[in-house]
Amino acid sequence: MSSLSEKAEQIEENKNNISEVIQVENLKKRYKNVNALDGVSFSVEKGEVFGLLGPNGAGKTTIINILCTLSQLSSGQAYVNGYNINNQSAAVRRSIGLVFQETILDNHLTAEENLYLHAMLYGVSLKEYNQRKRELLKFCELWDKRKMKVETFSGGMRRRLELVRALIHWPQILFLDEPTIGLDPQTRKKIWDYIFTLRKKKNVTIFLTTQYLSEAENCDRIAILDHGTIVAVDSPENLKKMIGEDIIFFRTEDNQLAEKEFQKKFAKYPIKLIGKELRVKVDNGDKFLPVLVKAISPRIISMELRRPTLEDVFLEITGRKIRENNKKIEEETEEKFDLSSLFSIFSPFKKNNE
Amino acid sequence: MNKKIKTLYIIWYREILIYFRNTAKFFTSIFLPILILVVFGTGFKTMFSVSALGYDFVQFFFPGILGLSVSVMAISSTISAVWDREFGFLKEILVSPTSRSCIILGRILGATTTALIQGALILLIIPYLGIGFNKFLFIKTMLVIFLISYGMAALGIFFVSRLKKMESFSIISQIIFAPMAFLSGAFFPLSNAPSWMVKIANYNPLTYGIDALRWVILSGSLRKEEILIITSHPLLLCVIVLLIFNLVITFFSIRIFNKSIY
Numbered sequence: 001m002s003s004l005s006e007k008a009e010q011i012e013e014n015k016n017n018i019s020e021v022i023q024v025e026n027l028k029k030r031y032k033n034v035n036a037l038d039g040v041s042f043s044v045e046k047g048e049v050f051g052l053l054g055p056n057g058a059g060k061t062t063i064i065n066i067l068c069t070l071s072q073l074s075s076g077q078a079y080v081n082g083y084n085i086n087n088q089s090a091a092v093r094r095s096i097g098l099v100f101q102e103t104i105l106d107n108h109l110t111a112e113e114n115l116y117l118h119a120m121l122y123g124v125s126l127k128e129y130n131q132r133k134r135e136l137l138k139f140c141e142l143w144d145k146r147k148m149k150v151e152t153f154s155g156g157m158r159r160r161l162e163l164v165r166a167l168i169h170w171p172q173i174l175f176l177d178e179p180t181i182g183l184d185p186q187t188r189k190k191i192w193d194y195i196f197t198l199r200k201k202k203n204v205t206i207f208l209t210t211q212y213l214s215e216a217e218n219c220d221r222i223a224i225l226d227h228g229t230i231v232a233v234d235s236p237e238n239l240k241k242m243i244g245e246d247i248i249f250f251r252t253e254d255n256q257l258a259e260k261e262f263q264k265k266f267a268k269y270p271i272k273l274i275g276k277e278l279r280v281k282v283d284n285g286d287k288f289l290p291v292l293v294k295a296i297s298p299r300i301i302s303m304e305l306r307r308p309t310l311e312d313v314f315l316e317i318t319g320r321k322i323r324e325n326n327k328k329i330e331e332e333t334e335e336k337f338d339l340s341s342l343f344s345i346f347s348p349f350k351k352n353n354e
Numbered sequence: 355m356n357k358k359i360k361t362l363y364i365i366w367y368r369e370i371l372i373y374f375r376n377t378a379k380f381f382t383s384i385f386l387p388i389l390i391l392v393v394f395g396t397g398f399k400t401m402f403s404v405s406a407l408g409y410d411f412v413q414f415f416f417p418g419i420l421g422l423s424v425s426v427m428a429i430s431s432t433i434s435a436v437w438d439r440e441f442g443f444l445k446e447i448l449v450s451p452t453s454r455s456c457i458i459l460g461r462i463l464g465a466t467t468t469a470l471i472q473g474a475l476i477l478l479i480i481p482y483l484g485i486g487f488n489k490f491l492f493i494k495t496m497l498v499i500f501l502i503s504y505g506m507a508a509l510g511i512f513f514v515s516r517l518k519k520m521e522s523f524s525i526i527s528q529i530i531f532a533p534m535a536f537l538s539g540a541f542f543p544l545s546n547a548p549s550w551m552v553k554i555a556n557y558n559p560l561t562y563g564i565d566a567l568r569w570v571i572l573s574g575s576l577r578k579e580e581i582l583i584i585t586s587h588p589l590l591l592c593v594i595v596l597l598i599f600n601l602v603i604t605f606f607s608i609r610i611f612n613k614s615i616y
Binding site: 068069070090091093094096098100102104106108109113117118120121122123 | 357360361364367368371372375376441442443445446447448449450451452
């Protein structure tokens with residue numbers, strides 16, 4: 001008997017010690033005739049900030065919905081915190097916190113009531129709830145506003161409250177679906193500060209989606225998703241290295257002479273005259289700059305060192321810019337029993353958008 | 355088990371919180387039935403003389419209006435289910451580790467509670483209507499109101515589980531509820547109605563609900579034979595039918611909700 005329970009304990013322990021908190025193998029999702037996800041595989045390690053980068057409709061939200069058991073997969077395997085998402089969905093749901101793309105809060109209730117309802121649904125004890133509420137609300141600078149109704153909150157405050165709500169049950173993994181969408185740059189930066197401090201403090205794994213390339217740079221590792229498949233997974237630095245060299249643009253008083261001199265001295269680097277500027281591709285841009293200045297005799301008018309950005313990476317891998325693609329894979333499920341469409345012809349009600 | 359009850363309580367608590375925050379709805383829900391009762395009832399009373407009927411018109415009319423207004427309240431409270439779906443809050447609940455049937459039961463009980471509150475407030479005017487009433491009858495009436503409003507709330511959840519838009523709700527509630535209300539015997543006694551109407555009314559759970567209300571409320575002021583004239587089913591049958599209806603509709607609304615998630 002005792003050996004059996006020991007074994008069970010060991011298994012339990014193994015589950016807690018796994019280094020890969022999310023494992024996804026060959027995940028597929030079909031909506032009618034569209035392959036929203038076409039064989040996605042990746043894994044996320046404990047404690048890292050993992051970003052899913054892709055244009056609108058690439059399938060980012062679909063992946064999050066599947067991992068959070070809100071949507072069913074068509075085929076493949078996925079484990080979250082060591083639990084299979086197909087048949088251990090309750091255990092999966094207990095180990096995750098989720099901030100949705102759209103703001104979802106009870107507007108007529110106060111910030112505190114929103115948190116209370118959430119904590120109780122997750123079975124947090126009252127004592128723990130009070131303690132965490134204080135800690136998290138103070139951390140996100142909402143403590144003074146806790147008795148206010150959410151409808152009076154600004155966009156940034158709502159997002160922060162959602163972050164607090166997603167954390168109040170101490171999840172192992174925090175899912176953030178476009179956490180900074182629709183926020184001003186200042187608030188956006190603040191949200192990121194919170195996310196990173198949290199990671200350090202609580203050792204929580206963070207899985208997020210974004211379409212902002214500048215934000216993806218903050219992640220430990222990113223996966224680039226395009227047309228329902230993952231085209232690259234690596235750290236932002238490595239991805240940028242994949243494209244290679246730094247680029248130096250410079251202008252001199254005599255570009256032709258400068259080009260000739262350059263070719264003579266640095267034969268291994270390609271140089272090209274583009275418009276009024278010379279473009280050079282080099283390995284180590286910051287160290288090469290002073291060398292270049294000394295090596296060229298015509299007076300230099302301007303000089304610019306450009307590092308490859310994730311935008312360049314995206315461009316290189318998919319062959320187009322991230323913003324070019326706005327084709328949406330419609331996630332519409334079939335129209336179910338909804339009389340409004342049927343009666344809309346003779347309905348006196350005007351649709352009022354709040 | 356303990357956890358399930360907690361979930362149920364939290365979902366219920368949320369419904370109640372939202373109900374009380376919405377003060378406008380709270381007051382109109384009480385104002386309207388009283389208005390109908392006082393103006394409509396007094397107006398009708400002048401048409402029928404007491405001697406011809408053997409009972410006061412208000413005594414006939416009051417249980418019907420009470421039954422209908424708690425039903426309307428119960429059904430319209432289920433609008434929060436559509437609201438949650440349209441504004442995404444349903445996802446927040448679904449992603450939590452809770453039992454789905456508890457979510458539904460919590461919702462139904464929340465809507466039932468709002469109806470019970472309204473019913474109790476309407477019952478407060480009973481002394482001014484000349485109907486004999488006491489505490490014991492009050493408790494019995496509340497039990498009947500619970501049976502009616504639970505069934506109507508579950509019916510509401512059953513129909514709204516799949517709705518995605520708010521405007522569909524008012525259409526649904528009118529299409530489903532208006533015929534139920536007119537064929538329930540709340541406005542006229544079914545004993546004198548044509549047989550086709552009686553046949554349909556016999557399949558209407560609200561008919562049994564309103565009969566049950568009449569039996570209980572009027573038991574203090576009218577004799578059994580007098581109540582028999584204005585009701586079409588005995589009390590025991592009414593309670594049994596309501597219980598069975600509530601069980602069946604709960605089962606179906608849980609089923610349709612589970613199916614509608616993905």
